[in-house]
Amino acid sequence: MTAAIDIQGVRKTFGTTVALDGLDLRVPVGEVHGFLGPNGSGKSTTIRILLGLLRADAGHLSLLGGDPWSEAPTLHRRLAYVPGDVDLWPNLTGGEAIDLLGRARGGIDPARRDELIERFELDPTKKGRSYSKGNRQKVALVAALASDAELLLLDEPTSGLDPLMERQFTEVIRAGHREGQTVLLSSHILSEVEALCDHVSIIKAGKVVETGTLADLRHLTRTQVSAELRYAVPADLRSLPGVHDLVVEGHKLACQVDDSGMTPLLARLAEVGVVSLVSSPPTLEELFLRHYDTETP
Amino acid sequence: MAGAMTLEGLPLLAKLAVRRNWLFWTIWIFVLWLTTVATVAAYERVVPPGANVQVTMAALGGNPTMRAMLGPPFDLLTAGGFTMWRVGTFVAAAAAAMAALGVIRATRAEEEDGRIEMLRAGAIGRHAPLAAAISVASAACLLLAVLIAVAMAKTAPPAFGALVTGLGIGLVAFVFVGVGAVAAQLSESARAARGVALGALGTAYLVRAVADGSSESSPLRSLNWLSPLDWAALARPYAGERLWVLALPLLLGLVLIRVAFVLEDRRDHGAGVRSSRPGPATAAAGLSSARGLAMRLQRGTLIGWTVGIVVFGLALGSLSDSFGTMLQDTPDLAEMFKRMGGGAQVMRDAFYTAMIGILVVVLAMLGVSLLGRLRREEEVGHAEALLATSISRKEFALSYLVPAVVAPTVLCAVAGGLLAVTEALGGGGAGVVVEMAGAALAMTPGIWLVVGLAMMLHGWAPRWVGLGWAVVGWSLFVVWIGEILNLPSWLLKLTPFAGLPRLPVDSMNWTPVLVETVVAVALMVIGVVGYRRRDIG
Numbered sequence: 001m002t003a004a005i006d007i008q009g010v011r012k013t014f015g016t017t018v019a020l021d022g023l024d025l026r027v028p029v030g031e032v033h034g035f036l037g038p039n040g041s042g043k044s045t046t047i048r049i050l051l052g053l054l055r056a057d058a059g060h061l062s063l064l065g066g067d068p069w070s071e072a073p074t075l076h077r078r079l080a081y082v083p084g085d086v087d088l089w090p091n092l093t094g095g096e097a098i099d100l101l102g103r104a105r106g107g108i109d110p111a112r113r114d115e116l117i118e119r120f121e122l123d124p125t126k127k128g129r130s131y132s133k134g135n136r137q138k139v140a141l142v143a144a145l146a147s148d149a150e151l152l153l154l155d156e157p158t159s160g161l162d163p164l165m166e167r168q169f170t171e172v173i174r175a176g177h178r179e180g181q182t183v184l185l186s187s188h189i190l191s192e193v194e195a196l197c198d199h200v201s202i203i204k205a206g207k208v209v210e211t212g213t214l215a216d217l218r219h220l221t222r223t224q225v226s227a228e229l230r231y232a233v234p235a236d237l238r239s240l241p242g243v244h245d246l247v248v249e250g251h252k253l254a255c256q257v258d259d260s261g262m263t264p265l266l267a268r269l270a271e272v273g274v275v276s277l278v279s280s281p282p283t284l285e286e287l288f289l290r291h292y293d294t295e296t297p
Numbered sequence: 298m299a300g301a302m303t304l305e306g307l308p309l310l311a312k313l314a315v316r317r318n319w320l321f322w323t324i325w326i327f328v329l330w331l332t333t334v335a336t337v338a339a340y341e342r343v344v345p346p347g348a349n350v351q352v353t354m355a356a357l358g359g360n361p362t363m364r365a366m367l368g369p370p371f372d373l374l375t376a377g378g379f380t381m382w383r384v385g386t387f388v389a390a391a392a393a394a395m396a397a398l399g400v401i402r403a404t405r406a407e408e409e410d411g412r413i414e415m416l417r418a419g420a421i422g423r424h425a426p427l428a429a430a431i432s433v434a435s436a437a438c439l440l441l442a443v444l445i446a447v448a449m450a451k452t453a454p455p456a457f458g459a460l461v462t463g464l465g466i467g468l469v470a471f472v473f474v475g476v477g478a479v480a481a482q483l484s485e486s487a488r489a490a491r492g493v494a495l496g497a498l499g500t501a502y503l504v505r506a507v508a509d510g511s512s513e514s515s516p517l518r519s520l521n522w523l524s525p526l527d528w529a530a531l532a533r534p535y536a537g538e539r540l541w542v543l544a545l546p547l548l549l550g551l552v553l554i555r556v557a558f559v560l561e562d563r564r565d566h567g568a569g570v571r572s573s574r575p576g577p578a579t580a581a582a583g584l585s586s587a588r589g590l591a592m593r594l595q596r597g598t599l600i601g602w603t604v605g606i607v608v609f610g611l612a613l614g615s616l617s618d619s620f621g622t623m624l625q626d627t628p629d630l631a632e633m634f635k636r637m638g639g640g641a642q643v644m645r646d647a648f649y650t651a652m653i654g655i656l657v658v659v660l661a662m663l664g665v666s667l668l669g670r671l672r673r674e675e676e677v678g679h680a681e682a683l684l685a686t687s688i689s690r691k692e693f694a695l696s697y698l699v700p701a702v703v704a705p706t707v708l709c710a711v712a713g714g715l716l717a718v719t720e721a722l723g724g725g726g727a728g729v730v731v732e733m734a735g736a737a738l739a740m741t742p743g744i745w746l747v748v749g750l751a752m753m754l755h756g757w758a759p760r761w762v763g764l765g766w767a768v769v770g771w772s773l774f775v776v777w778i779g780e781i782l783n784l785p786s787w788l789l790k791l792t793p794f795a796g797l798p799r800l801p802v803d804s805m806n807w808t809p810v811l812v813e814t815v816v817a818v819a820l821m822v823i824g825v826v827g828y829r830r831r832d833i834g
Contacts, residue, residue: 048681048833048834051681051684051685052684053681053684053685053832053833053834054832054833054834055830055831055832072684072689072690073687073688073689073692074687076684076685076686076687076688077687079685080685081682081685083678083681083682085678086678086682087677087678087679089590089594089679090485090486091486091594092576092580092584092593093575093576093577093578095576095577095578095579095580096576096577096579096580096581096584097580098580099579099580099584099585100580100584100585100589100590101682101683101686103580103584103585103586104585104586104587104683104686104687104688105686105687106686106687110579123575124578124579125575125576125577125578126575126576127573127575127576129409129485129486129573130573140682153685
């Protein structure tokens with residue numbers, strides 16, 4: 001598969017601050033790729049470099065097969081961008097801003113635009129200065145999603161949206177994915193990334209520290225198991241291989257289990273007799289915490 | 298209206314207003330004070346003892362160009378009276394701009410950015426932010442008045458004249474505290490509020506220029522009582538003070554402040570007096586490119602400036618009508634101009650040259666302001682949104698650079714031509730209009746040079762784009778008062794306009810015109826190249 005985005009060893013410094021420190025990121029065509037990291041980790045800098053707004057100090061970059069710095073206007077006909085903090089022209093209406101941004105990209109489909117305006121319940125006749133944060137975000141989303149772009153660069157696109165609108169957003173992105181659209185979705189909202197992305201990269205201090213499918217990454221973490229047993233919890237559970245952080249309270253237990261430890265644990269529990277058992281897969285929160293909480297190994 | 302509750306938190310907000318804007322006030326007050334003091338010091342040199350003072354002064358004070366620019370002269374034979382005439386009205390007008398801008402900056406601008414909302418969520422009364430801004434601005438006007446009065450009492454006695462000078466300037470500025478406060482209530486945007494306040498200031502200046510520039514027998518002469526900017530001079534410091542005149546600015550300022558509070562009572566937070574109406578749901582066909590957007594954003598500014606410049610040209614041009622009458626009225630003046638070898642012709646040429654000299658500097662402000670939008674669009678993130686589309690950086694930069702060059706150039710030629718319309722209608726023939734349009738165009742390379750410098754900064758050192766304003770400010774200073782201060786001549790020539798031929802007094806000289814044009818174009822090209830190479834946002 002060819003890559004829509006291919007970044008290798010990109011560095012960017014602002015004065016003495018190192019924003020990107022040898023970042024690698026590859027997004028194949030047709031993939032919805034989650035780009036996770038906390039504030040200030042370099043997500044927006046990466047996207048701005050991909051847009052040709054900032055110039056990388058070092059490293060190799062390719063966007064839709066071209067050079068994002070020197071071919072920016074041409075490449076931009078094929079992509080759409082939503083910033084996380086949208087500021088609109090105070091004296092232009094939302095509808096005018098949508099049309100302007102759409103036309104500047106090379107054309108906008110009026111039917112699709114109207115459908116999206118309805119879907120996101122946006123009033124396009126209000127002036128930019130009178131929109132709330134969520135509504136400003138909707139203006140940028142409609143402008144981007146109404147295009148037939150091959151690639152969407154979304155920088156925390158749902159900030160300020162209510163949960164209903166977030167769901168509309170998820171549905172539109174899924175529909176685009178089915179039609180082969182490539183998406184780079186930068187976020188710190190993990191549920192959003194879990195709902196949409198098949199591949200995830202985690203960025204920390206300007207470097208990608210983990211990348212792969214959600215399944216790959218889950219493989220690296222432990223499943224949370226909690227159970228209620230018929231009798232007292234046997235003492236030998238603690239010595240089973242792959243069982244960690246066991247907490248016992250009468251007939252109840254909770255623990256973290258490696259993938260390899262699942263079978264022996266379940267076998268031992270079945271011998272004692274199980275009243276109820278809940279096993280939950282690791283969430284991105286836990287993946288995230290593993291990389292950002294320095295206390296946890 | 299303003300009950301005690303609505304002013305809750307006033308001291309806190311006043312402290313905040315001082316904390317946030319102390320530099321703004323300090324620079325303005327210092328520059329205005331220095332201008333006044335330096336003029337007093339220059340008096341001895343400008344008017345050497347023993348020369349035929351009466352005749353020189355009568356010629357100066359009777360010259361309609363000077364009167365239109367500076368205000369009515371009363372007694373030019375003392376350092377104080379001379380200073381009041383030479384810079385008093387100018388300082389009053391600048392202090393008025395300071396006052397209005399200062400109030401808007403602490404009220405509407407803060408409200409538009411949403412910061413006042415956070416404060417008002419605390420135990421802060423509805424009128425407290427406005428009252429705090431008015432208090433601080435009024436205190437600044439008073440401080441300026443005291444500083445000027447004290448300095449002049451020492452260097453240009455008697456003290457009473459100094460007091461009236463200081464008070465006059467401070468109170469004229471106080472009127473514009475009220476103007477700024479009212480303007481801040483009218484519209485939702487600080488930009489529009491500044492436009493209204495500075496428009497009012499410009500109108501007041503124009504009214505007094507036409508009134509003061511008219512011949513003594515003209516009925517227009519007494520119109521100067523209508524312009525608050527002339528009230529400081531009409532109080533006649535050093536020339537038989539009329540302290541009662543200063544009740545006019547005090548009363549008008551208080552009335553305007555009262556109006557501002559009433560208006561603030563009748564509007565919602567964040568809104569103007571008229572609530573904003575819904576606009577079109579789709580964009581007009583023209584709004585589809587960087588150029589279309591730039592034109593749309595700058596439309597209001599361009600219309601306002603065009604109207605202002607047309608009025609400026611026609612109104613000041615009408616003064617040329619009175620040169621003949623003026624010379625009959627003042628035999629001393631006629632005698633002096635005859636000796637200089639030209640009579641009314643010399644006076645006429647000097648008039649056009651002086652007016653065009655001011656005009657080009659003012660229009661350079663328009664150029665820098667139009668181009669300045671390029672930076673503001675970047676700061677708020679709009680540039681990022683547009684450059685993420687197929688708009689190239691060059692296109693984006695040019696959408697602001699081209700109007701910044703074209704609009705001042707066209708307006709310059711138009712205004713130059715309009716200055717001569719009165720003379721043309723009075724029998725001068727259409728050729729005069731063309732001649733003066735050409736005279737104005739001969740000065741435009743100076744505007745291009747300023748815009749070129751600003752573009753270069755936009756491309757390579759965006760944090761320093763304010764330097765463009767510094768050049769314009771310096772040029773204005775030189776045009777107005779530079780020559781009477783004992784500054785080295787190289788410093789006075791250090792403006793983009795000083796080297797250009799000043800038609801019709803000078804004859805045409807192509808060398809500086811071409812050199813400045815080439816340098817300006819080069820700076821623009823370098824600027825655009827830099828803009829294409831640097832990081833955005």
